[in-house]
Amino acid sequence: MQQTVGIIGTGWVGTSVAISTLHSGAADALWLHDVRGAVAEGEAMDLAHGAAFYPPCEVKVATVEAMRACQVVVVAAGRNGKPGESRLDLLRDNARVVADIGRTLAGFDGTIVLVSNPVDVLTQVMTEASGLPPARVLGTGTLLDTARLRQMLAQRLQLATTSIHAQVVGEHGDSEVVLWSGAQVGGVPLRQWPGWDAADEAALALEVRRAAYEVIARKGATNHAIGLVTAHLLRCMLRGEQRVLTVSRVQEGAFGLHGVALSLPTVVGHGGGGTVLEPGLDAAELAALEHSAEVLRQARATLPPG
Structure with a gap:
């Protein structure tokens, strides 16, 4: 077809x-x-x-x-x-x-x-x-934020981006949540990586969150990376690859969230994004995710229904 x-x-x-x-x-x-x-x-x-x-x-x-x-x-x-x-x-x-x-x-x-x-x-x-x-x-949700995080971590650790496994969830925006507790490098927890200092995480998360603003300030828009991200998503869908991607969709129960669209790891293939996964979150990450959902609920409430 x-x-x-x-x-x-x-x-x-x-x-x-x-x-x-x-x-x-x-x-x-x-x-x-x-x-x-x-x-x-x-x-x-x-x-x-x-x-x-x-x-x-x-x-x-x-x-x-x-x-x-x-x-x-x-x-x-x-x-x-x-x-x-x-x-x-x-x-x-x-x-x-x-x-x-x-x-x-x-x-x-x-x-x-x-x-x-x-x-x-x-x-x-x-x-x-x-x-x-x-x-x-x-x-496309936090697919781009996740890509930015992986690139920045790879640069800092002097490794290939493909060896970094880390995710950003929640809003594609100022309330997004970096899942530091589950980040890994080649199967090794990031927080156990030699030389890694958890005290640097807040600054790096801010750098990821501010990345788009920095690009827009210089060239007026972000377009190349999101183009690549979207093409990757389309390929996964059209080929039925069943990839786990941090896409946004209206949630129907994961982490107790209902009726709000935000990003969580989701199995993507033919027919879109089906199963939504619940990765292990520490208490701070769960609270931040719930805050992100509330930010988005309030934003949606400013618009007329339907």
Whole structure:
């Protein structure tokens, strides 16, 4: 069966998702849409001209309604954050856009992936507006934060990033939670690694949390890393890889959480994100996760229902 991915929004992030998806080889067809129709056409043409340098994939523009035929639709629509602005500051503007898209995709048979920020609340808005099951509406969540953490730890320890196993959960934002108690390096607990000082953890967690703001202050947006992250997520879904990834979805009981979208380790494959895992958390991490959930509940409460 042909694997078709739709991307709604062809700004900085959407185009980075597009080119990373093409290089991944996960899709046979890539459909683009933007409210700026000519921009979407130009991006489709530009990407198609590079067909000699990525696995076979048809690239074209499509309406949102036509994307109901896709296996996965990525939503990267809405505006980006401005310097000094938190992700939650974007909420009202982008929630309206996402709700409209969700209503258009109501009854869709595939899976929706949210990239637009604030991604957790928008994942909940999309789930409500589309009426799809929570397993089929995923946000990229703390996948990027987890990648940043692994990269920073690898740099500090002078090891390959792939040898670092550590996770960030909760909000993709200021209340995110680094699971230091479960972090490992090649199977060795990080806190037992020679030379590791737990006193450095708070500063490193802040560096991970502030990473996006630092990039935005310098270039105006973050796009390349989230493009790679999203393409990886799409590949896991389309190939049914059953990977455990820290994606965001509306929770249905893990750690006693219900009706709030945030990131926890989740088994991702065909059909989206099914089983949500409950990794071992120490008391401080559990309290921080509950705080993160409350931050997101309060943010969702500022929007009209539905």
